[in-house]
Amino acid sequence: MGIVINQSIKNTVITYIGFAIGAINTLYMYVQFLGDTYYGLVGYILSSANILMPLMAFGVHNTLVKYFNEYKTEEEKSKFLTFVLFLPLLLVIPFSLIAYFGYHQIALILSKENAIVYDYVWQIPVIGLSMGYFEIFYAWVKVHLQSVLGNFIKEVVLRILVSMTLFAVYLNWITPEAFVYALMGIYLFAMLFMKWFAFKVRFPLFSLSIPTNAKAIVVYSLFIILTGGIANLFLEIDKFMLNNYVKIENIAYYSVAIFIATVIAVPSRAMHQITYPITAKLMSENKYDALNDLYKKTSITLQIIGGLIFIGILCNINQLYVLLPQEYSDGIFVVFTIGLSKYFDLTLGNNNAIIFNSQYYKTVLFLGVLLLLVTIGLNMIFIPLYGLKGTAFATLLSITLYSLSKLFFVVLKMKLFPFSINTLKSFGILIATFAVFYFWDFGFHPILNIFLKSVLITLFYLGFSYYFSLSSDINSVLGKLFQKIVKK
Template sequence: MGIVLNQSLKNTVITYLGFGIGAINTLYLYPVFLGATYYAVTNYILSAANVIMPLFAIGMQNTLVKFYSQCKTEEERGRFLSFTVLFPFLLCIPIGIIGLFFFDDLVYFVSKKNPVVQTFIWLIPFTGLCMAYFEIFYAWARVHMHSVFGNFIKEVGLRLFSLFAIVGVYFNWISIVDFVYVTSGIYFLALIVTMLYAFKIKRPNFQFYIPANVKDILEYTFYIILSGSVANLLLDGDKLMLNQYLVIENIAYYSVATYIALVISVPSRAMHQIVYPITAKLMHENKYEELNALYKKTSINLQIVGGFVMLCIFVNISQLYEIVPKEYSGGIIVVFMIGLSKYFDLILGNNNAIIFNSKYYRTVLFLGLFLVLITIVLNRIFIPLYGIMGCAFATLLSITLYSLAKLLFVVKRMHLYPFTKETVTSLIVTAVLFLAFYFWEFPLYPLIGIALKSIILTAVYLYVNYKLVISKEINDIIDKMLLKFKLRS
C-alpha cells in the first residue's frame, strides 16, 4: 500500500474516532456537567478563536504546502521553513498592538449582551494563536509526508483531553470556570506537542530570510487568508452573532444541534481526500469528459451515503434529544435546517475540487466574501425575530445560495453538470423513507429505540437503493460483500 493511500486510510479512521468522542462530549457530557452557560462560553471562545485564526496564521499553513516542493536545495528548504514560522509571528505583533489599543471597545462590543464573556476575553487571541501555529507545524510535518500524527492530535487528542477535563469537573478536581481555561490550555499543549514532532522530523535552523519568490507567496497567501476566513466564518460566525443578540445559553443549544447536523457532511471528507488529486489531474490534462463522469459519480454516491446519514439523524432526532437536558430540545428544528444545508452541499460532489483547481478560484473566493456579508445581514434580521431558529434559517438560506452559485458557475463556465435521473430517484427514496420512519418510534430507552429503528432503516434503504441500481459503484461494493460472506454465488 502506498504512503498516500496508507495515510489517507489512517486519517479517515482517526476522523471518525474523533467525531465519536466529540459526540459523547457534545451531546451528553458538556450539557450535563458544564451547564448551558459555561458550555456556551467555552464554545464561544473556541468559535471566535477559530474565526481569527487565519489572520494569525497569515495563510502560511497552505503556503508552506504549496511552495515547499519548489525549493531546490536543503538550505532553501530550511530557510523557507524559518520564513513560514517567523513571518506570521512578526505580523502578529502589530495585530496585537492594534488589539490592545481598541481592547476596551472590543470587550464592550462582545460582552454587552453577555457580561460573563468579559472574564475570558483574552483567551480568544491566545487560543487563536495556538490554533494558527498548530496548523503551521502540522503543515511542516505534512510536507515531509507525516500527516497521521498531527491529524490524530487535531481530531482525537483535543477531544480526548477535553473528555479528561470534563471528568475532572465531575470529580471536583477542577471547577467549571477552570474548565474554560483548561480548554485553552489543551490547544496550547497540542501546539507544543505538534511543534516538537515537526522539529523531530526536520531540525530547525531559524534565520529570517525573504524568499526570492516572495511576491508569488504573498499573493497566494492573501487569497488563502480570504479562503480560510470565509470558511471559518461560515462554520463559526453564526455563534458569534448569537452572542450579540441572545443570552449566551442559546449558543450551547445551537452548538449541540449544529454538531448533530455536521455528521451529515462527514462522509464527504474521506471521498474528497481521494477525489481531489484525481480532479486536479484530469483538469490539468484537459480530460473534461472523464471529469464530467467523475462529477456525476461523486454527486450520486455522496447523495446516497449522505442521505442515509441524514435519514438516520432525522428519523431519530426526537429520541436523540431525550438523552440531553430538556432545555436543549428547541434545537430540533435547527438540526433539520442545518442538516438540509449540509445535504445540499454534499450532493454537489467534487464541485469545490473543480473550482479550486481551475483558473477561476479567485472569483469564487470573492463570491465567498459576498456570502459572508449576506450571512451577517440575514443573521441581523432573523436572530432578533426567531432566536436560534432564525440563525439556523439564515445559515440554511446563505449556504444554499452559495451552493447554487457554485453549481451555476461550474455549469455555465465549464459545462459540467453533476445531476442525473438517479439524483431525482434518490431524492424520492429519501423523502418516502423519511415519511415512513419519522412518525413512530419504539417505546424503549432512547438509545435502544434509536438502534432498532436505525437497523430497520438501514436494511430498507440498502435494499431499495440496490434494487433500483441508483449507484453502480455502491451496488458493486454490496455484491463484493455478499460474495465475501457467501450470501451470493
C-alpha cells in the same frame, strides 16, 4: 505511494476515532458536566478563535505545503522555513497591540448581551494563535511525510484531554470557570508539543535571508487568509453572532444541534481526499467527458450515502433529544434546517474540486465574500426575531445560495452537470423513508429505539437504492457484501 496510502489509512481511522470522542464530549459530557452557561461560553470562545485562526497563521500552513518542494537545496529550504515561521508576526504583532490597548472597549462590545464574556475575551486571540501555529507546525511535518502524529494530536489527544478535564469538573476537582482556563492550556500544550515534534523532524537552521520568491509566497498567503477566513466564517459566524443577540446558554443548545447536523458532511470530507487529485488530473488533461462522468458519480454516491445519514438523523431526532435536557429541544429545528443545507451541498459531488482546479477560482472566491456579507445581514435580521431558529434559517439560506451559485457557475461556464434521473429517484426514496419511519415509535428506551429504527431505515433505504441501481459503485459494494454474507 506506500507511505502515502499507509498514512492516509491511519489518518482516516484517527479522524473517525476523534469524531467518536468528540460526539461523547459534545452530546453528553459538556451537556451534563459543564452546564449550559459555561458550555455556551466555551462554544463562543472556540468559534471566535476559529474565525481568527487564518489571520494568526497568515495562511502559512497552506503556503508551506505548496512551496516547500520547489526548493531543491538545504540552504533554500532553510531560508523558506525561517521566512514562513516568522511571516505570521506581520499580523500577530499589530493585532496583539490593538487587542492589548483596546481590550476594555472590545470586551465591552462583545459582552454587551452576556456579561460573563468580558473576563474571557483575551483568551480568544491566545487560542486562535495556538490553533494557527499548531497548523503551521503540522504542515511542517506534513511536507516531511510525518503527518500521523500531528493528526492524532489534533483529532484524538485534544479531545481526550477535554474529556479528562470535563471529568475533573464532574468530580468537583475543578470549577467550570477553571475548565475554561484549562481549555486554553490544552490548546497551548497541543501547539507546543507539535512545535517540539516539528523541530525534531527537522530543526530549522535560522537564516536572515529572504527566499527568492518571497513576493509570491506573501501573495499566496494573503489569498489563503481570505479563503480560509471565508470558510471559517461560514462555519462559525452564527455562533459568534448569537452572543450579540441572545443569552449565552443558547450557544450551547446550538452547538449540539450543529454537531449532529455536521455528521451528514463526513462522507464528503472522506471522498474529497480521493476525488480532488483525480479531478485535477482530468482537468489538466482536458478530459471533460470523463470529468462529467466523475461529477455525476460523486454526486449520486454522496447523495445516497449522505441521504442515509440525513434520514437516519431526522427519523431518530426526537428520541435523541429525549436523552438531552429539555432546554435543548429548540435544537431540533436547527438540525432539520442545517442538515438540509448539508444534504444539498453533498449532492453537488466534487463541485468544489472542479472550481478550485479551474481558472475561475478567484471569481468564486469573491462570490463567497459577497454571500458571506449576505449571511451576516440575514443573521442580523433573523436572530433578533427568532433566536436559534432565526440563525439556522439564515444559515440554510446562505449555504443554499452559495451552493447554487457554485453549481450554476460550473454548469454555465464549464458545461458540466451533476444531476440525472437517478437524482430524482434517490430524493424520492429519501422522502418515502422519512414518511414511513419518522412517526414510528417502538415505545422502548430511546437508545434501543434509535438502534432498531436505524437498522430498519438502512435496510429499507439501501434496499430500494440497490433495486433501482442508482449508483454502480454502491451497488458493487453492496453486491460484494451480500455475497460474503451468503457464503458464510
